[in-house]
Amino acid sequence: MSVDVTGVDRDTLVRPIKTFSNRYVAALAVALGLIGVWLFFYSQQLRNGLIVTNLADWGSGGGVPWGLYIGAFIWWVGIAHGGIILSAAVRLLGMDTYQPVARLAELLTIAALTCAGIFILIHVGRPDRLVTSVLPAWPTRVQWSPLMWDVTVITAYFVLTATYLALTIRYDVNRLRDRLPNRLEPLYAALTVGYTETEDEVVERMVWWIAFAIIIMAPLLLHGGVIPWLFSLLPSMAGWHGGVQGPSFLSIALTSAVSGIIIIAAAFRHAYGWEELIPRAVFQGLAKWLGFFSLIFLWLQLQQVITGIFAAPTTLQHATEVKISTPLYWVAIGLVVLAMLYAFATALRPDLFDIRALVGISVGVLIGTLTEKVLFVVEGLQHAHFALYDGVPGQYVPSPVEISAVLGTVGIVVLFFLVVSKVIPVVELHAIEEHEEVDA
Amino acid sequence: MSTDDESMYTTVDEEDRQLLEETEFDAELGAEMARDAQRVAADELSEVEFYRRYHDRILEEFDVDDREIAIPDPDEVDADDVNAVDRVEEAFGGIGEALRDVGGDDAESRRSVMKKGAAAAALGLSGLGTAGATTGGNGTAGAGGDDGEGTRWGMTINLNNCDGCLACMVACNQEHNLSRGANWMYVFSFEDEGQGDETNFLPRTCQHCTDSPCTKVCPVGARHTREEDGLVLTDYDICIGCRYCEVSCPYGVNYFQWGEPDVPESEVDDDHQIDDRGRWVGSRPPEGVMGKCTFCVDRQDGQMGEDLIGTTACEEACAMNAIHFGDLNDPESDPNQHLAEYRDGQENDTSTYPNRKGHTVSTFKLMEERGTEPNVQFIGNEPSPHAEQVEGPVAYEDVGLVDDRKEVLDRGAAANGGEEA
Numbered sequence: 112m113s114v115d116v117t118g119v120d121r122d123t124l125v126r127p128i129k130t131f132s133n134r135y136v137a138a139l140a141v142a143l144g145l146i147g148v149w150l151f152f153y154s155q156q157l158r159n160g161l162i163v164t165n166l167a168d169w170g171s172g173g174g175v176p177w178g179l180y181i182g183a184f185i186w187w188v189g190i191a192h193g194g195i196i197l198s199a200a201v202r203l204l205g206m207d208t209y210q211p212v213a214r215l216a217e218l219l220t221i222a223a224l225t226c227a228g229i230f231i232l233i234h235v236g237r238p239d240r241l242v243t244s245v246l247p248a249w250p251t252r253v254q255w256s257p258l259m260w261d262v263t264v265i266t267a268y269f270v271l272t273a274t275y276l277a278l279t280i281r282y283d284v285n286r287l288r289d290r291l292p293n294r295l296e297p298l299y300a301a302l303t304v305g306y307t308e309t310e311d312e313v314v315e316r317m318v319w320w321i322a323f324a325i326i327i328m329a330p331l332l333l334h335g336g337v338i339p340w341l342f343s344l345l346p347s348m349a350g351w352h353g354g355v356q357g358p359s360f361l362s363i364a365l366t367s368a369v370s371g372i373i374i375i376a377a378a379f380r381h382a383y384g385w386e387e388l389i390p391r392a393v394f395q396g397l398a399k400w401l402g403f404f405s406l407i408f409l410w411l412q413l414q415q416v417i418t419g420i421f422a423a424p425t426t427l428q429h430a431t432e433v434k435i436s437t438p439l440y441w442v443a444i445g446l447v448v449l450a451m452l453y454a455f456a457t458a459l460r461p462d463l464f465d466i467r468a469l470v471g472i473s474v475g476v477l478i479g480t481l482t483e484k485v486l487f488v489v490e491g492l493q494h495a496h497f498a499l500y501d502g503v504p505g506q507y508v509p510s511p512v513e514i515s516a517v518l519g520t521v522g523i524v525v526l527f528f529l530v531v532s533k534v535i536p537v538v539e540l541h542a543i544e545e546h547e548e549v550d551a
Numbered sequence: 552m553s554t555d556d557e558s559m560y561t562t563v564d565e566e567d568r569q570l571l572e573e574t575e576f577d578a579e580l581g582a583e584m585a586r587d588a589q590r591v592a593a594d595e596l597s598e599v600e601f602y603r604r605y606h607d608r609i610l611e612e613f614d615v616d617d618r619e620i621a622i623p624d625p626d627e628v629d630a631d632d633v634n635a636v637d638r639v640e641e642a643f644g645g646i647g648e649a650l651r652d653v654g655g656d657d658a659e660s661r662r663s664v665m666k667k668g669a670a671a672a673a674l675g676l677s678g679l680g681t682a683g684a685t686t687g688g689n690g691t692a693g694a695g696g697d698d699g700e701g702t703r704w705g706m707t708i709n710l711n712n713c714d715g716c717l718a719c720m721v722a723c724n725q726e727h728n729l730s731r732g733a734n735w736m737y738v739f740s741f742e743d744e745g746q747g748d749e750t751n752f753l754p755r756t757c758q759h760c761t762d763s764p765c766t767k768v769c770p771v772g773a774r775h776t777r778e779e780d781g782l783v784l785t786d787y788d789i790c791i792g793c794r795y796c797e798v799s800c801p802y803g804v805n806y807f808q809w810g811e812p813d814v815p816e817s818e819v820d821d822d823h824q825i826d827d828r829g830r831w832v833g834s835r836p837p838e839g840v841m842g843k844c845t846f847c848v849d850r851q852d853g854q855m856g857e858d859l860i861g862t863t864a865c866e867e868a869c870a871m872n873a874i875h876f877g878d879l880n881d882p883e884s885d886p887n888q889h890l891a892e893y894r895d896g897q898e899n900d901t902s903t904y905p906n907r908k909g910h911t912v913s914t915f916k917l918m919e920e921r922g923t924e925p926n927v928q929f930i931g932n933e934p935s936p937h938a939e940q941v942e943g944p945v946a947y948e949d950v951g952l953v954d955d956r957k958e959v960l961d962r963g964a965a966a967n968g969g970e971e972a
Binding site (some may be wrong): 159160161162164165166167168169170171172173174176177234235236237238240241244245248251252255256257258259262341345346347348425426492495496497498499500501502503505506 | 732733734737739741753764767768769770771772773789790791792793794795797798799800801802803804805806807808809810811838839840841917918921922923934936938939940954955956957958960961963
């Protein structure tokens with residue numbers, strides 16, 4: 112399947128920058144509203160401490176010390192990792208069909224990583240020490256603490272992604288400069304500082320290598336590595352341990368990311384009449400990827416459930432039994448099953464395919480993966496190996512303060528796209544034009 | 552020096568070199584220093600020259616030259632100091648053996664981690680030594696494992712003596728100004744299968760593990776093992792409150808300070824809070840950081856008087872002679888003595904069964920299979936996986952304690968106030 116969108120003109124590409132509608136204002140209001148709701152609740156946490164969450168100590172304390180904040184952190188990091196893996200794959204494997212959504216995926220990565228960072232910030236008891244304690248400890252702690260590995264790799268990864276984006280934007284901004292608003296001139300001047308057309312070839316190679324680094328780093332070290340290792344290396348919690356967590360986390364990341372890209376691409380397509388720029392075939396392709404990743408996700412869940420209940424050690428067996436008797440778990444699994452069935456059904460019968468239905472399915476998948484991740488964290492902590500405590504399993508239902516943070520971060524991502532789409536082209540020039548050959 | 556001379560010294564062999572290279576530090580520097588250290592030991596290179604030769608490179612590599620520990624400062628060297636060579640030999644001996652431990656293996660104990668520290672110090676790898684010291688590893692052999700050197704605070708808790716009076720919990724709460732429900736000392740009353748409705752008791756402190764997961768996972772080194780005596784402590788000035796120590800601990804001994812502490816800072820004496828290294832590790836934690844049993848670090852540092860060194864609040868409050876605190880490396884200490892006497896009192900019939908052990912006393916450590924090497928041992932029956940906590944003869948509420956801290960926290964949250972709303 113290949114889609115040719117090279118007939119689309121440059122004006123179409125900069126349409127989001129050139130237009131301004133009531134719907135835009137409405138979307139902006141919703142995003143700011145969501146952020147406002149969160150900030151209102153978060154101010155309570157700043158005043159009173161983490162006591163305003165429904166977290167508590169495990170053990171005699173009768174609660175769980177990690178909850179929705181950590182679940183949402185994993186979820187956002189997953190979306191971020193999956194997003195950039197897809198973008199890098201487009202570049203490395205020459206999957207030109209998805210070129211129109213590659214930059215959207217990169218931008219989603221930046222926004223989602225920011226949200227993940229926010230969740231760490233609001234999760235810790237002393238956010239003011241994140242710099243003063245972490246930086247001095249880095250040289251000695253990085254060889255021991257999985258959390259330090261995590262901070263290190265995610266930071267490196269953020270830098271890679273931002274570099275990747277900054278390099279590819281220079282080409283576009285330079286060529287579309289006459290169509291971009293003058294009031295932002297200082298920004299464009301900064302973005303394209305020192306630009307000459309002779310750099311294109313070099314940048315192209317640099318970007319290739321960055322994409323290569325990302326494609327190696329993200330599955331092995333990030334969502335298939337440091338994030339699951341935060342849990343799977345510990346001796347304390349039965350449901351967390353084991354080698355399957357890496358692949359399992361990665362499958363969830365990819366499933367979530369494809370869903371996120373589908374939603375954002377569909378939103379831009381709808382808002383700016385981009386039927387030509389992001390054709391239906393792109394979504395049909397993404398749907399197949401969604402179906403495939405959902406299948407892997409479900410397969411890895413099956414692995415965990417079967418090994419956890421057949422003849423597992425007592426505590427693991429108990430944790431697994433609780434997991435499969437939790438209705439919310441089956442809601443999460445059901446939403447992903449639905450996505451898989453829809454993707455495969457529409458692959459066989461393309462006339463059944465509908466972008467709006469796919470967006471609905473994708474929203475469902477994101478709800479499902481967030482639910483699964485929160486359950487993984489919370490139920491993992493509820494079933495410690497040491498179960499003599501009356502307070503084990505602990506009780507946990509997220510408080511309004513915690514739930515508002517999820518809404519707030521969704522608002523931040525929406526706001527991010529609303530603002531960025533007014534400043535730079537969110538679809539690469541390469542999607543509609545062949546790369547210009549320049550004599551070096 | 553000629554090549555022949557070189558061959559006189561044990562060179563850092565290939566295996567050792569690989570181990571060196573696995574560290575993040577300059578392997579070449581380590582190897583060269585190891586070789587020259589032997590020359591110093593053989594009196595062919597002066598200490599001063601040794602110091603000068605590597606001083607700049609060590610500073611470049613580690614930002615600090617800690618060799619003063621083993622090698623005197625050149626400005627202070629006494630030319631007639633005949634013991635200097637001995638000290639160097641001591642410091643640099645067994646390099647190969649020590650290095651092998653740097654590689655470690657899955658079953659690596661803290662002792663071997665500590666040897667890493669020793670090996671690193673011997674090679675002047677002060678940076679690596681520091682890393683060992685801030686992880687669970689003690690950096691020196693002093694607090695180490697079962698090697699009998701230095702102090703290693705620990706407990707023997709005789710469950711056969713405990714009657715579940717909760718006096719230890721009350722004493723701990725009072726001495727450390729704990730917020731309600733933060734039960735650093737916690738006494739389980741439980742029934743086990745096959746024992747009818749007989750109630751058993753198990754007092755649970757922090758296990759002050761030799762190979763503690765909480766110190767390993769701490770991203771900032773706030774949770775650490777104190778070199779001098781193996782206490783597992785939290786530096787309240789550094790802790791970021793991520794609660795990773797709490798989720799990694801198999802025993803559930805950590806209590807986060809979710810809101811304002813019940814006892815304000817103004818009512819807590821510095822003597823109880825600051826240890827002998829000047830670090831804030833004692834008494835209840837401030838808001839937003841993690842707390843847990845400290846084995847009464849203030850007492851061990853002599854802040855409450857010389858006669859309270861080697862005691863804990865819970866031990867002092869125990870009228871049943873169940874809790875025995877002391878230096879596990881000292882055969883004469885209370886925990887070791889109590890165990891020995893208890894075993895002596897329950898001799899086994901070795902005349903008929905000569906291969907049986909000499910006593911019938913059963914001891915255990917909590918979840919020893921987790922590999923944490925706890926420094927609390929229990930006399931009595933280990934609760935089975937089917938044991939269930941039950942109400943004891945004295946209810947927590949009866950002595951002013953709170954069992955389920957979540958109830959306190961939920962009320963505190965609802966009232967938007969401190970933990971005690």
